[in-house]
Amino acid sequence: xxxxxxxxxxxxxxxxxxxxxxxxKNTPAAERAHDFHLGTFExxxxxxxxxxxxxxxxxxxxxxxxxxxxxxxxxxxxxGLKTSQGALFDVMFARFNQEALHxxxxxxxxxxxxxxxxxxxxxxxxxxxxxxPRLSPxxxxxxAILYVQVSYEESCRRNEARYQEKLAHSILAHKVPDxxxxxxxxxxxxxxxxxxxxxxxxxxxxxxxxxxxxxNEPELKDREPLAKRYGPALRTLMDxxxxx
Numbered sequence: 416x417x418x419x420x421x422x423x424x425x426x427x428x429x430x431x432x433x434x435x436x437x438x439x440k441n442t443p444a445a446e447r448a449h450d451f452h453l454g455t456f457e458x459x460x461x462x463x464x465x466x467x468x469x470x471x472x473x474x475x476x477x478x479x480x481x482x483x484x485x486x487x488x489x490x491x492x493x494x495g496l497k498t499s500q501g502a503l504f505d506v507m508f509a510r511f512n513q514e515a516l517h518x519x520x521x522x523x524x525x526x527x528x529x530x531x532x533x534x535x536x537x538x539x540x541x542x543x544x545x546x547x548p549r550l551s552p553x554x555x556x557x558x559a560i561l562y563v564q565v566s567y568e569e570s571c572r573r574n575e576a577r578y579q580e581k582l583a584h585s586i587l588a589h590k591v592p593d594x595x596x597x598x599x600x601x602x603x604x605x606x607x608x609x610x611x612x613x614x615x616x617x618x619x620x621x622x623x624x625x626x627x628x629x630x631n632e633p634e635l636k637d638r639e640p641l642a643k644r645y646g647p648a649l650r651t652l653m654d655x656x657x658x659x
Contacts, residue, residue, distance in 0.1 A: 416448045416449050416452070417452065417653065417656075417657060418448050418452050418453055418454035418528070418530055419452055419453060419454075419530050419558075419559050419652075419653070419656060420526050420529075420530065420531065420557035420558070421515075421530070421531050421533060421554055421555075421557045421558040421559070422453065422456075422530055422531070422532045422533070422558070422559055422560075422561060423533050423534075423535075423547075423550075423558055423559070423560040423561070424436075424532055424533065424534040424535075424561055424563070425534075425535065425536065425537075425543065425560060425561070425562045425563065425605070426536060426562055426563030426564065426565065426631070427536055427538065427565060427567065427570040427600050427603060428536050428570055428574055428591045428596065428600060429565075429570050429571075429573035429574040429577060429591070430536070430563040430564070430565045430569075430570055430573075430631055431563050431565065431573075431631040431634070432534055432536075432563055434636075434641075435561075435563065435645065436458065436532065436534070438638070438641055438642075438645065439451065439453055439456065448528075450642070450646055450649075451645060451646065451649045452649050452650070452652075452653045452656075453530045453532075453649075454528045454529045454530040455528050455529050455530070456529065456530040456531065456532050457518075457519075457529070457530075457531055457532070458531075458532045458533075458534060459514055459515065459531060459532070459533045459534070460533075460534040460535070461504075461507040461510065461511065461534075461535050462534075462535075464507060464510055465496070465503070465507065466494070468483075468484045468485070468503065469484065469485040469487075469494035469496075471483070471484075472484055472485045472487070473487070482497075483500075484496060484497060484500045485497060485500075486592070486594075488592045488594075491589055492589050493589050493590060493592050494589070494592075495591065495592035495594055495595035496595055496599065498594070498598045498599075501539075501599070504537060504546070505545070505546075505549060507535070508546065508549035508550060509549075511533060511535075511550060511554070512549075512550065512551040512553075512554065515531065515533070515551070515553070515554050516553065519531050520553050520554075526557075533550075533554070533558075536600065538599045538600035538601065538602055538603050539599065539602050539603075539604065540602050540604055541604055542603060542604050542605075543603075543604055543605050543608050544604055544608050547617070547619050547624075548619055548620060550619075552620045552622060555619055555620060555622045555624055556622055558624055559624065559625045559626070559627075559652050559653075559655070559656045560617070560624060560625070560626035560627070560652075561626075561627055561629060561648065561649070561652060562605055562609075562626060562627070562628045562629065563629055563631045564605070564628050564629060564630050564631055564632075565630075565631050565632050566632070567596075567600065567601050567603070569632055569634075570596070570600065571593075571596055573634065574590050574591050574596065575590065577590070578590035605628070606628075609626065609628065612628075613627065613628050614627045614628065614651050614652070614655060615655070616655065616659060623659045624659075625652060625655030625656045625659055626652070626655075627648050627649075627651050627652040627655070629644065629645075629648040631644070
């Protein structure tokens with residue numbers, strides 16, 4: 416069964432990307448490959464790298480200096496990228512390219528039954544238009560894009576709801592702060608970039624990269640309804656992927 420080499424998993428914060436990852440992690444390998452075209456997969460998620468920078472800011476502050484990249488909104492580690500530091504998002508693509516090269520592209524055996532899931536969210540009037548060309552041609556040549564679509568209002572609702580749910584069980588709960596959501600994610604250029612198509616290809620660096628836009632409202636939590644949502648989207652994406 417053919418599987419994706421690289422799956423770019425895109426969408427606003429709290430759109431359902433993490434739920435997608437969790438679903439796939441809890442799906443047996445043979446079923447995951449047959450029904451969803453994902454091999455034994457590993458993740459590259461720039462949230463982890465951004466969080467590292469925000470934690471470094473804590474050290475700057477403890478040393479008596481201003482925070483460099485982030486604001487800290489409360490004692491629950493609710494970090495938000497400073498509105499003046501959006502360039503850090505672009506730096507993350509240099510990290511994606513570096514990690515993909517050293518961990519996967521330089522090891523062809525990984526792709527015999529492996530998939531790299533590259534996960535990120537970008538907003539603004541040129542968010543994805545600016546972001547996608549920053550990925551290396553080596554990544555894009557073997558990539559397909561699944562965009563998990565929710566409205567800005569739904570993204571905010573889920574962001575807050577999940578924070579409140581986690582807060583009830585842990586003092587370490589965190590969310591994307593409201594100021595960050597408003598500044599970086601209210602606008603989203605995906606529909607404009609794809610000309611409103613639900614599926615097709617995007618030409619990036621002269622490479623035709625297949626994509627599918629998967630509406631993810633209303634929110635689903637049970638496994639069977641999620642499978643019925645994910646399965647058709649990924650089958651359509653594989654049909655495109657196998658023919659580019």
